[in-house]
Amino acid sequence: MNFFKKLLDRYAKFVSHRPFLVLVIVLILIVIAVFFTQYMNFKSSDFSDMVPDNYDVVKSFNILEDTFGSSSSIMIAIQVDKQYMNSNEVFDIKDIRVIEYEDIVGKYLYNLEYIENVNSAATTFRNLNNGILPKTQYEINKIINDNQQAFSSYINSDYTMSIINITLSQDYTSNDDQEIVNSLEMVVNNIDKPVGITSNVAGNIATYPIMIKEIGPDMQKTSMYSILGIVIVLIFIFIFGEIISVIKNKKDKKLVKAWDVLSSIRYGITPLTTILIGVVWTFGYLGLTRMGVSSITSGVISMIMGIGIDFGIQTVMRFRLELKENPNPEKAMYVTMMNVFIPMATTTIAALIGFKAMSMGELSLVKELGSMMSYGVTACFLAAITAVPALLVVFEKGFMNIKKKLIKREELLK
């Protein structure tokens, strides 16, 4: 027996004969992982995060941001609300009330942190009119007509929208996105605006907090669908097959048959533990390493589940096969582990090669996706060789004991 076989032999004996100890270790690792998941964070990703820093275009981009402040845009968009179009309220964005509103908003904005400069139709009026805001609609229309080029950046051609452009200071970093958007929203919501218009925070920066908010629910949704699909397949593989074989078996009595069908659920549930534990361990590790989840990497849960469930299925299928040969759960599990470990390890290594190759690309998000998938597949493999065999042995022993009692009872009743 070579070294690896000896090692495998020892491990197979350990996991099949000490299932409770294995489960305690798994549980401890789960608790640690759950603790670290609190450090897991979601992050936004813009193009500068995707391209490595050694490219000229990124170097120039960094110089641009260092010299002129953030190049990401943030603005307040003021639009004519179409539901008021036939009333006496604002229906033209050049309306003096809108210009005054923009002026007030602009003044408030200067009080906020990270705001370097505010430009709008109101500031343009002040620049062109000796620092004074026009007092009549006639004056406003005249100044706009005489300086159309100057206003084209702030008022659109059909006069339904106007924007207040905000330049952020050099102190701003992408970590401040949420704070900036929140404070801008507060200004927009708290300043009385003329009836007939809506105002909203817009621009690239405004999308980041929204995208971060979307990541969590999106992950939940895709992983729920993933689990649902997997459960359907598991029902077909394990529970349907069991029901058919129970129906075909004419020896057992009704109570025993019913128990066999009910207990077949364990074969459906046990493979699921592979992916559930695998995902928790992966996320714990991501929290420990402070690796943020972005919109692209948010799909890892579904992908890990799809790949990781194979390990669970393989272990359960082989265990059931071995149980037919050898009804002793511990012995059956020993043989199972001896047979499935190497194919599963080979599969894991092959998958890791694929994911590692992704990590060798240059795009940072692809690297992250490859790394996260590697962690996920490894975690599922580890769960399939620890928690799954231990649970199978424990369940099998328990279910066998109950079945024995039921058979005895059926015999007594007879």
Place this chain on the structure above:
Amino acid sequence: MSFIEKLLKKLAIAQNKYKYIIFILTILLTVFFIFGLTKIEIETDFSKMNPQDLDIFVLNDKITDDFGGKDIVVILFRFDKSLDYKSQYNDIRNPEIINYLKNLENEYKKETLVDSVFSASTYLGSFNFDSVEEVKSAIDIMPGVESLFSKDYTTTIMYLTADLSGSQDKTTNLMNMISEKLENIQKPSGIEYMVTGSAPVSVTVLDILKKDAIKTLIIAAIIILILLFITELSFIRGLVIFSPIFLGVIWTIGMMGWLNLKLSVATVGIGAMILGLGVEYGVFLNTRYQEERNKGKAQVEALKTAVPNIGSAILGSGLTTILGFLALTFSVMPMLQDLGKSLAIGIGFSLFVSIFIAPVIIILFEDLGVLFAKKMHEIYGGITNKHGRLKK
């Protein structure tokens, strides 16, 4: 034996009987998918990667439509730090630089690809300056122009906007045109320029995506091949397992081309992922087939055992993997939807190839080996045995 296993057993018989027809059909299908490969496009429009239905993206799109500037190019002009610029200028607000910006701006404005050009010369271009002091005075009476200069007056910027609509050709043409003009128009000595912004980043991402797609696939292929050579202890057997899976990768990327699924930041590693995930199917099937052959069974008998046994097992595991990936199509992120579809197609093809094509490739390689051995024995009968190997 289950229904699926019975079907797969029939398939195994058909594979042995119609191996040449299946092989020719495989070649025809591969040619079809190779045509698809030529259609594959690369997604460089970052806005398409976001969920366009969300209010914020609808609003941003409206702003872009109304105010222009979907794609931005920023050109930074600054003193060349490698030179002793102080001997020539100490302030970028120099009349010669303003004139240079004006010439450049006029040249760019002539181009149909460019929507708008904006720099300090947009405001100052109509003046005839003789000194830095005159430029400074003009800037003082024009609020807003100041923001186009850095605080230490060593750098100034020019903005160009265009609507490239995610077109690779338009983006590349725009960048080539910008570089050409920058090179052709005589710039003041001691000044250097740098180009950045969403359009140049798109071109860079395009280059990286092309490189990464090939690089990651080649790395994965080489490592997996080496792993197969080592585990199978045979080059031929390694190739027999590898070739159907590689076909699966070609089919997947070809199908992406036919379905107009663009190669994006999310899907760039698809080849490497499919290779890594699909290789197990081939390993299981080949191992089982060899196991049966080693028992002395004929090709068809070995196939009749290996295809139903392994086929039904990998169908179950492949199906769960496909469902896991398909769940991504419910994501709000278009990028993840594409990734889910592409991976599901990839695993689907890997399964199909492993169950329908790989057994044929295995027996054809085996036949080829026997034929080769016979020929070797015929030609070098004195020194080779009936297996074509050198006599001991």
